[in-house]
Amino acid sequence: MNISSGNVAARQHGAMEFTEAPVDIDEVRRYRLERIQEQLREKDYAGALLFDQVNCRYACDATNMQIWCSHYETRCVFVATDGPLILFDYGNYPHLAEGIPTIDEYRVNSSFYYFTAGSNRDQRADEFGQIIADLVRQYGGGNTRLAVDRLSHTGCSRLLQQGLSLHDGLEVLEIAREIKSKEELVLMQHAIDVCEIGVSKMREALEPGITENALWAKLHEANISLGGEWIETRLLSSGERTYPWFRESSMRKIQAGDMVSFDTDLIGPYGYCADMSRSWVCGDKPTAEQKRLYALAWEQIQHNCSILKDGVSFREVSEQAWDIPTEFTQTRYGSLIHGVGLADEYPSIKHIHDFDAKGYDGIVRENMTLCVESYIGSEKSGEGVKLEEQVLITKDGCRLMTSYPMEADWL
Numbered sequence: 350m351n352i353s354s355g356n357v358a359a360r361q362h363g364a365m366e367f368t369e370a371p372v373d374i375d376e377v378r379r380y381r382l383e384r385i386q387e388q389l390r391e392k393d394y395a396g397a398l399l400f401d402q403v404n405c406r407y408a409c410d411a412t413n414m415q416i417w418c419s420h421y422e423t424r425c426v427f428v429a430t431d432g433p434l435i436l437f438d439y440g441n442y443p444h445l446a447e448g449i450p451t452i453d454e455y456r457v458n459s460s461f462y463y464f465t466a467g468s469n470r471d472q473r474a475d476e477f478g479q480i481i482a483d484l485v486r487q488y489g490g491g492n493t494r495l496a497v498d499r500l501s502h503t504g505c506s507r508l509l510q511q512g513l514s515l516h517d518g519l520e521v522l523e524i525a526r527e528i529k530s531k532e533e534l535v536l537m538q539h540a541i542d543v544c545e546i547g548v549s550k551m552r553e554a555l556e557p558g559i560t561e562n563a564l565w566a567k568l569h570e571a572n573i574s575l576g577g578e579w580i581e582t583r584l585l586s587s588g589e590r591t592y593p594w595f596r597e598s599s600m601r602k603i604q605a606g607d608m609v610s611f612d613t614d615l616i617g618p619y620g621y622c623a624d625m626s627r628s629w630v631c632g633d634k635p636t637a638e639q640k641r642l643y644a645l646a647w648e649q650i651q652h653n654c655s656i657l658k659d660g661v662s663f664r665e666v667s668e669q670a671w672d673i674p675t676e677f678t679q680t681r682y683g684s685l686i687h688g689v690g691l692a693d694e695y696p697s698i699k700h701i702h703d704f705d706a707k708g709y710d711g712i713v714r715e716n717m718t719l720c721v722e723s724y725i726g727s728e729k730s731g732e733g734v735k736l737e738e739q740v741l742i743t744k745d746g747c748r749l750m751t752s753y754p755m756e757a758d759w760l
Contacts, residue, residue, distance in 0.1 A: 368576055370619065371539055372532040377619075378410045378451045380532070382434060384525040389430040389496065395489030396429040397496040397518050398481060398508075403691050404498050404522045406620050409434055411446045416579060422501060423460045427481065432488035461503060470503065478507025485513055496521045523695035527688065528716050533621070534741065537690070537718060538750060540577065540617030541625070541739060545753045547571030548613070548627065555631055557605040561585050561598040568613065576618035581692065584735075585611035587631070592726040592733040593680045607631045608639055610735040616692065624689050624720045625751045626737035638730045640759045646734040647755060649673070649723040653685060654740060657747040659715040667701045667708065678702065680733070682724040689720050689739060717742045718750065 385408055389397060399405050402415045405426045418424040418439060427435045433453035436446055443455045459480065460466060461473035485495055495508065498518035508515060529537065547568040554567050565585045572580065583597040588607040590596045603609060610628040617623050628646070630639055652671040670685050686698040699708035713719075719740050726733025736755070740747040 368618070370536070372535045374410070374619075375450055377530065377532045377536065378449065380530045381407050381525070382409070382428070382451045384528070385428055385521065386430055388521045388525045389428070392496070392516070392521065393492065394430060394494045394496045394516060394521070395485050395492040396427060396432070397498070397521055398500070399426045399428065399518060399522070400424070400497075400499045401519075401522070403620075404518075405436075407522065407526055407691055409436055409446075409449060409451050410620075411436055411438075411449055411452060412620070413439055413442065413445050421460070421464060422462045422504060423458060423465070425458060427484055429484070429488035430492075431490070435484065462501070474503050474507045477504060478511050481508060482511035482513055498522060526690045526694050527696075528714060529690065529718055529741075530716075533690070534716070534718070536619045537621040537623075540615070540619065540621040541623040541750055541752075543572060543575045543577055543617045544568075544613050544615045544623030544625065545751070546575065547615070548625075548753050551611075552629065555603070555609060555629060557631060558602055560600050560602055561587055561590075561609075562600055564603065564609070565598040565611070568615065572615055572617060578616045578618075578620060581614040581616060581622075582612065584614065585609070589731045591628075591735075592728065592731050594682065594724045594726060594733055594735060603631050605632045606634070606636070608732040608734065610733060612735055612737060614693075620691050622689050622692050623739065623751075624693065624737065625739055625753065626722075626735040627753060627755075628734040628736060629756070635756075635759055638727065639732065639734075642725045642727055642730070642732065642734045643736075643756060643759050645674070645677070646723040646725040646736045647760060649725070650721055650736050650738055653721050653723075654738060654747055654749070657686070657713060657719065657721075657740065657742060659713065659742055659744050661713045663696060663698045663708065663711045663713070664704060666698050666713065667704045670701065673700070676727070677725050680724070680726045680728075682722045682735075684722060686719050686721050689718050693720075713742055715742055715744050719747070 402419045408426045423439045425437045435454040437458035441457050446452045446455050459476045466473045494514045496516050496518035550567040585598040586596040587603045587609045591610045612626040615623045649671040656669045684697045688694040723736045739750045
């Protein structure tokens with residue numbers, strides 16, 4: 350089924366319906382698709398098959414139950430390097446793709462995952478493999494190299510049986526998503542603004558007796574009410590639960606004097622991520638130890654922002670990064686800095702202690718958007734501070750995109 354572009358200004362799809370975007374959404378869509386096809390050409394692939402729902406969103410911008418569809422191989426996008434984009438959807442709902450100019454054809458997916466196919470799994474998987482192979486042969490010009498991001502053994506085996514050569518589609522999409530257009534940056538800033546409204550609602554609600562979950566719900570409520578989509582994690586903890594990091598929010602009642610630390614990981618309007626962290630004290634009298642931890646985390650953020658600039662290598666960033674005191678190295682955050690766009694994404698820049706074992710090199714480039722991380726937690730006091738800023742790389746250095754204030758009077 351072919352899809353006409355329609356009147357995009359009058360009819361936005363899905364979560365964006367009835368909104369007035371701050372930029373031309375079609376410009377964003379075309380830019381993102383061109384980025385993918387550019388990478389496919391560079392790597393000499395005939396096309397890409399995308400099942401990751403964030404990658405599907407990046408490629409065509411059509412959404413359909415994104416969280417649900419992430420559990421099953423029920424919805425995918427085929428991108429021909431020099432040909433059409435075909436959306437294979439969960440069901441026959443072509444109205445969900447109306448008005449999106451990057452979608453050339455809409456089809457219903459021949460789903461073969463066991464929940465839906467049961468004993469018909471093999472037959473449906475064979476059909477799926479034949480369909481995709483036919484597209485590669487039709488548009489690949491003899492090239493049978495296909496980039497695939499996520500696909501089970503069942504699906505991959507059918508593509509291989511059809512004579513296709515499978516390659517890493519995650520690499521293609523991570524590199525494509527690396528550099529943001531000016532329109533993307535506007536949408537990302539909008540998502541951050543929505544996030545910071547939610548953070549303000551949390552701060553207003555923080556008082557002794559509120560549960561961690563009830564406090565976290567304030568961010569969810571603000572995000573949804575202002576056009577956002579979901580939150581990827583539940584990283585909010587209080588008191589002794591802030592050390593070590595990565596405990597999810599609970600029904601614990603926050604007490605006066607508790608440290609409260611959180612990481613938003615928020616997918617806001619237009620699908621863009623707002624990833625910032627803040628730490629507060631419930632009440633207005635932080636202890637000397639709480640101030641000490643906070644000041645160190647703040648210093649780490651400030652220093653590591655200062656070394657980011659266009660052209661610096663990942664290894665150079667790691668080597669020049671703030672030197673974490675020995676007291677805090679064991680529970681340090683897993684990465685110094687990571688990319689962000691429609692979600693957390695490439696690159697992940699590791700601490701110098703971990704670089705040789707877990708890191709990789711690359712170049713920080715203008716119009717990358719990055720998150721600068723810090724976690725400083727004390728085994729002695731049993732509390733930890735989580736701070737994080739989202740920044741844009743410019744030709745002169747980096748610029749903060751997040752603006753919610755730090756606790757300046759603690760420093």
